[in-house]
Amino acid sequence: MAILETIVIAFWAMLPAYVPNNAAVLAGGGRPIDGGRTWGDKRMLGDGKTWRGTAAGIVAGLALAGLLTVLAPAVADATGIDVPEFEPLAALGLAAGAMLGDILASFLKRRTGRQRGAMFPGLDQLDFVVVSLPLTALLAREWFFEVFTVGVVAVVVILTPILHVTTNMIAYKLGLKNEPW
Ligand code: CTP
Ligand code: K
Ligand code: MG
Secondary structure, three states: OOHHHHHHHHHHHHHHHHHHHHHHHHHOOOOEOOOOOEEOOEEOOOOOOEHHHHHHHHHHHHHHHHHHHHHHHHHHHHHOOOOOOOOHHHHHHHHHHHHHHHHHHHHHHHHOOOOOOOOOOOHHHHHHHHHHHHHHHHHOHHHHHHHOOHHHHHHHHHHHHHHHHHHHHHHHHOOOOOOOO
């Protein structure tokens, strides 16, 4: 598979996992998931992980997967690149896995004494990949191994941090996010 084709497929396949974080930033607020509870002397997750943000993130990821599935045949026709359609369980694994990874990352941040909004290089950029890919493999095994070849996974691991840094910087400059990470 040509490299450009691999990049396009990796980006397309990951979009339902990329978009939830951004949707959560836009929709976030309201009751925190941990309800203000602490673990030891620190918050379990913190005020940055809310029910509304999480729900909006998952819904946005699922909606985008649906849209991409409708568009896939036409895009494949026009470009000759075999972009994938999303099975419902694959969409759920990608979208919910992304939000879950982000939540687990906050849990780890609080355990390591980082305040809400503090950066955790590496974890910030890849938390959602680390959970969404295994969860998708679990929920939609055949689909996952058909789409996420070794080459696609390699592109995802390289491309994701670059996209993450770029989109967060833009969200920060636009005043949508408090920190540029
Ligand atoms: N957000 C949310 N619910 C989520 C994830 C994000 O409401 N599950 C919203 C919150 O308003 C959050 C913002 O999106 O402040 C930015 O997300 P993120 O950078 O992940 O959270 P932080 O505020 O940096 O908190 P943490 O240190 O726990 O990552
Ligand atoms: K985060
Ligand atoms: Mg943050």
